[in-house]
Amino acid sequence: MRYLPLTTTDRQEMLAKIGVRHIDELFKDVPADCLNPDIDLPRHKTELEVERHMARLAAKNVAAGSVPFFVGAGAYRHHVPATVDHIIQRGEFLTAYTPYQPEIAQGTLQYIFEFQTQVAELTGMDVANASMYDGSTATAEAVMMARRVTRRKKAVLAGSVHPHYRAVVETTTQYTDDEIVVQKTLPESPEAELKAAIDAIDETTSCVVFQNPGVCGHVLDLTPLAEAAHANKALLIVVVNEVFSLGLIESPGAMGADIVVGEAQSIGNGLNFGGPYLGIFATNQKYVRQMPGRLCGQTVDAEGKRGFVLTLSTREQHIRREKATSNICTNSGLCSLAFTIHMTLMGEKGLRALAKLNHKTACDLRDALNGVAGVEVVNQTFFNEFTVKLPVNAAGLVEALAEKGILAGVPFSRLDPTAGLENYLMLAVTETVTPDDIAALVAALEETVK
Amino acid sequence: MSMNNQGRPTTAQNVGTSFQPFESFSGHQGLRLAEPLIFELDRADTTGVDVPEVDDFEMAIGGLARKTSIGCPGLPEPDAVRHYTRLSRLNYGIDMGVFPLGSCTMKHNPRLNEKMARLPGFGDIHPLQPISTVQGALALMGELSHWLMTITNMPAVALSPKAGAHGELCGVMAIRAAHEARGDGRKTILCPESAHGTNPATAAFCGYDVKSIPAKSNGRVDIDALKAALNETVAAVMITNPNTCGLFETEVKEIADAIHAAGAYFYCDGANFNAIMGKACPGDLGVDAMHFNLHKTFSTPHGGGGPGSGPVVFSDALKDFAPMPYVVKENDGSLNLKEWKADSADTSLGRLTAFHGQMGMYVRALTYMLSHGGDGLKQASEDAVLNANYIKASLMDVMSLSYEGPCMHEALFDDRFLKDTGVTTLDFAKAMIDEGYHPMTMYFPLVVHGAMLIEPTETESKFNLDQFIRSMRGLASTAKAGETERFEGAPYYAPRKRLDETQAARQPVLRYSNNQEA
Numbered sequence: 001m002r003y004l005p006l007t008t009t010d011r012q013e014m015l016a017k018i019g020v021r022h023i024d025e026l027f028k029d030v031p032a033d034c035l036n037p038d039i040d041l042p043r044h045k046t047e048l049e050v051e052r053h054m055a056r057l058a059a060k061n062v063a064a065g066s067v068p069f070f071v072g073a074g075a076y077r078h079h080v081p082a083t084v085d086h087i088i089q090r091g092e093f094l095t096a097y098t099p100y101q102p103e104i105a106q107g108t109l110q111y112i113f114e115f116q117t118q119v120a121e122l123t124g125m126d127v128a129n130a131s132m133y134d135g136s137t138a139t140a141e142a143v144m145m146a147r148r149v150t151r152r153k154k155a156v157l158a159g160s161v162h163p164h165y166r167a168v169v170e171t172t173t174q175y176t177d178d179e180i181v182v183q184k185t186l187p188e189s190p191e192a193e194l195k196a197a198i199d200a201i202d203e204t205t206s207c208v209v210f211q212n213p214g215v216c217g218h219v220l221d222l223t224p225l226a227e228a229a230h231a232n233k234a235l236l237i238v239v240v241n242e243v244f245s246l247g248l249i250e251s252p253g254a255m256g257a258d259i260v261v262g263e264a265q266s267i268g269n270g271l272n273f274g275g276p277y278l279g280i281f282a283t284n285q286k287y288v289r290q291m292p293g294r295l296c297g298q299t300v301d302a303e304g305k306r307g308f309v310l311t312l313s314t315r316e317q318h319i320r321r322e323k324a325t326s327n328i329c330t331n332s333g334l335c336s337l338a339f340t341i342h343m344t345l346m347g348e349k350g351l352r353a354l355a356k357l358n359h360k361t362a363c364d365l366r367d368a369l370n371g372v373a374g375v376e377v378v379n380q381t382f383f384n385e386f387t388v389k390l391p392v393n394a395a396g397l398v399e400a401l402a403e404k405g406i407l408a409g410v411p412f413s414r415l416d417p418t419a420g421l422e423n424y425l426m427l428a429v430t431e432t433v434t435p436d437d438i439a440a441l442v443a444a445l446e447e448t449v450k
Numbered sequence: 451m452s453m454n455n456q457g458r459p460t461t462a463q464n465v466g467t468s469f470q471p472f473e474s475f476s477g478h479q480g481l482r483l484a485e486p487l488i489f490e491l492d493r494a495d496t497t498g499v500d501v502p503e504v505d506d507f508e509m510a511i512g513g514l515a516r517k518t519s520i521g522c523p524g525l526p527e528p529d530a531v532r533h534y535t536r537l538s539r540l541n542y543g544i545d546m547g548v549f550p551l552g553s554c555t556m557k558h559n560p561r562l563n564e565k566m567a568r569l570p571g572f573g574d575i576h577p578l579q580p581i582s583t584v585q586g587a588l589a590l591m592g593e594l595s596h597w598l599m600t601i602t603n604m605p606a607v608a609l610s611p612k613a614g615a616h617g618e619l620c621g622v623m624a625i626r627a628a629h630e631a632r633g634d635g636r637k638t639i640l641c642p643e644s645a646h647g648t649n650p651a652t653a654a655f656c657g658y659d660v661k662s663i664p665a666k667s668n669g670r671v672d673i674d675a676l677k678a679a680l681n682e683t684v685a686a687v688m689i690t691n692p693n694t695c696g697l698f699e700t701e702v703k704e705i706a707d708a709i710h711a712a713g714a715y716f717y718c719d720g721a722n723f724n725a726i727m728g729k730a731c732p733g734d735l736g737v738d739a740m741h742f743n744l745h746k747t748f749s750t751p752h753g754g755g756g757p758g759s760g761p762v763v764f765s766d767a768l769k770d771f772a773p774m775p776y777v778v779k780e781n782d783g784s785l786n787l788k789e790w791k792a793d794s795a796d797t798s799l800g801r802l803t804a805f806h807g808q809m810g811m812y813v814r815a816l817t818y819m820l821s822h823g824g825d826g827l828k829q830a831s832e833d834a835v836l837n838a839n840y841i842k843a844s845l846m847d848v849m850s851l852s853y854e855g856p857c858m859h860e861a862l863f864d865d866r867f868l869k870d871t872g873v874t875t876l877d878f879a880k881a882m883i884d885e886g887y888h889p890m891t892m893y894f895p896l897v898v899h900g901a902m903l904i905e906p907t908e909t910e911s912k913f914n915l916d917q918f919i920r921s922m923r924g925l926a927s928t929a930k931a932g933e934t935e936r937f938e939g940a941p942y943y944a945p946r947k948r949l950d951e952t953q954a955a956r957q958p959v960l961r962y963s964n965n966q967e968a
Contacts, residue, residue, distance in 0.1 A: 001826040005911035014840040026856045029698035034734045041824030050820045058571025060586025071576040091545030092538040098755040103944035107541035108754035117961040121521040127960045133612035136804035164804035171800030175657040254518045274577030274805025276757035299954035302947035311954040317651035322660040327651040329615040334753025347524015350497035360504045381512040402580040410578045
């Protein structure tokens with residue numbers, strides 16, 4: 001129990017100061033028949049014992065970095081410079097709380113201000129918040145914000161949106177009277193997906209949600225969708241769940257988005273089996289007061305020096321309680337710090353170059369797969385991920401390749417078993433994938449797909 | 451020969467008191483280094499990463515290459531390290547000193563937790579890689595679930611909520627799903643006045659009307675008012691226990707019985723669970739759903755605002771409504787993840803987040819639990835309560851205690867002792883900064899005027915507490931003696947003087963832009 005600094009003597013002296021004899025006198029408000037229950041849990045372990053236990057559990061997993069790795073679908077394995085993890089572990093960042101005392105939290109507040117600016121610039125929007133739990137919950141918050149802005153109830157979730165994200169929107173809004181229209185994913189015809197979204201917009205629509213690149217990897221010009229939405233006074237919400245793509249592809253803001261949400265785990269943050277991740281949320285100036293989550297703003301101190309504070313908190317739950325904009329209370333502070341450090345190391349120049357390298361590697365993979373009999377790449381456009389159609393069940397193939405030591409992507413059925421897309425497989429690459437990895441995948445596929 | 455004090459000797463003569471502060475040419479003040487925004491460093495064309503050159507190739511992005519600029523500078527690695535190191539020095543964290551932020555629970559963050567979370571077998575695995583390749587991760591989720599269920603004596607747990615407030619949402623959704631499964635359209639949730647602001651926000655978010663229940667003069671829920679408000683339209687009661695006044699709800703079992711007799715569910719906000727873990731089980735107290743804040747109770751770092759993690763435990767009455775995904779054991783002994791509803795009879799409330807929740811936080815929390823063991827978790831609660839009562843006993847003669855009797859893990863004072871001094875709770879808090887402490891929680895809970903909520907936690911030694919008490923007694927005595935100068939402009943010794951929050955809200959500047967005045 002090395003984290004408990006009190007000694008037996010300390011405890012006795014303190015009980016004496018308080019004026020009680022036994023610690024349980026301080027627990028006298030707990031019903032007596034419930035106090036000191038018999039709890040069957042192991043006794044404390046030494047640091048060495050804990051390390052062994054955890055290492056044994058960790059060893060039962062196949063780490064992405066140890067094999068040829070092509071798994072994406074909303075979480076991506078990029079190289080994170082050593083500097084990022086080193087700096088986020090500085091105690092002044094790691095062990096600080098929400099910056100409620102701005103005079104001694106300027107470090108956190110300034111990086112949040114920088115983060116907000118970086119996210120706004122990347123997405124092509126005016127303003128961004130201080131981050132959210134993850135891309136899926138940010139998407140649900142965006143749908144609810146569109147309802148506040150438009151006072152309409154129908155949200156259209158396009159086929160391009162990650163099925164998990166759609167499920168989160170549906171779960172989160174199930175007890176409101178929102179009408180959620182979920183469209184079918186069409187791996188082979190992204191234009192039809194876009195057209196269906198356009199056709200679904202009418203005068204009752206609060207928002208249309210479209211992901212770009214889509215869940216199957218397609219990259220589309222969303223300008224016509226923005227025009228259709230705006231002609232009906234609806235909002236266009238664009239989901240980006242591979243934020244690296246913004247280094248190569250035109251920003252959602254430039255295409256006419258009103259709200260951009262997404263998953264920014266790719267920059268600065270590891271895979272972590274799904275969390276913690278980093279939700280981003282950006283919008284235009286006129287909607288700032290409808291935006292959920294924390295915001296950092298610039299101001300001055302009593303001497304006129306520039307400083308930063310959390311601001312516009314009248315939207316938040318601790319002020320408005322049942323009238324609050326959302327019930328969100330925390331953000332992904334440390335993940336946003338990792339993002340902003342990685343982004344600051346890359347800069348525009350580094351991000352553009354890395355994004356181009358991602359795309360080049362994906363093009364190399366496509367070319368290699370086109371030579372494998374039975375494997376058909378369905379995408380004409382993509383960033384670092386695309387979909388292939390197989391003559392066999394994709395989930396079975398992925399298991400077979402895992403046994404050969406290759407993690408070959410995400411079967412669509414893993415994302416949505418009800419879609420009837422059992423033969424579709426999504427493969428992602430990043431700058432971490434080597435030509436040898438691609439060769440290994442191709443060789444394994446040639447043996448397996450017959 | 452010593453190289454110290456080269457040149458003129460440092461006698462009293464030349465370190466005299468007539469020194470006038472001056473503006474340095476750099477803007478720095480010794481170790482306090484001024485740091486501009488990255489956007490002001492004019493590094494538009496540099497980068498701190500090495501990227502292999504890519505020859506031109508035919509891109510497949512539909513002609514949608516980005517034409518708009520990405521107005522983000524790149525700093526060479528040495529400059530980036532300096533930028534963030536300098537920023538870090540403007541922050542106060544638990545590693546620097548006592549952080550008595552009541553209701554937020556700032557305790558020591560063991561570095562072992564960090565080391566374990568970074569094992570490649572945990573940190574570098576993908577949520578969608580084949581289940582056969584993540585058996586250790588699922589086993590870890592199973593172990594964490596076992597610890598959480600055992601220490602609460604509750605039969606089910608949902609790990610996926612991403613933060614405490616997200617856990618509340620999960621719990622209230624399960625309650626609504628349970629009522630609806632019976633065809634019962636109850637409309638109201640009762641929340642005590644002292645509830646966290648997220649409680650009523652969550653209830654409203656799930657489509658409920660929120661009715662407030664007052665507190666009694668002893669700081670507990672007014673059970674008569676609660677009973678009077680309970681009827682067949684009430685879906686649930688949300689109670690924080692120990693409550694936000696730092697007190698245990700003595701009548702909790704009677705409250706639970708009344709809730710259940712009315713056909714409603716008992717939601718417990720478990721933010722303060724660290725006061726009773728190992729000492730009492732929510733399951734024994736009649737709770738139907740309770741979220742944990744893993745970051746508070748099990749020491750995962752707060753990181754300047756998150757990430758959190760908010761698993762929820764459920765009673766038998768609610769467990770069939772838990773969200774997906776969750777870990778199941780197959781007949782062959784392997785572990786699997788249930789990620790989608792199998793059929794229409796499935797009553798799960800659905801999916802609350804993409805993927806499986808905050809795995810990184812699960813690793814840290816389990817590491818902490820294994821380190822403490824069942825015995826240590828109980829000792830941690832006892833020490834947290836002991837430390838809070840020691841603070842209370844040591845300050846009650848100079849500050850005004852809000853409620854009599856033992857407190858749990860936090861001690862609640864209010865501003866009566868500052869009456870007629872001209873010093874406000876805020877001034878007092880800012881003066882604590884000059885003493886080298888992070889201020890306590892102020893103005894919360896709302897049921898007390900000028901609240902000051904102090905939570906020392908179990909990881910402070912008696913030596914640290916005695917130093918802290920000395921500062922607090924000094925400040926209280928000084929204020930009451932009318933020596934208020936140190937409070938008026940406080941903090942004097944912080945990186946910034948008091949900041950103008952009104953200006954920030956009236957004229958929001960939420961991002962840097964090229965044309966703004968720096």
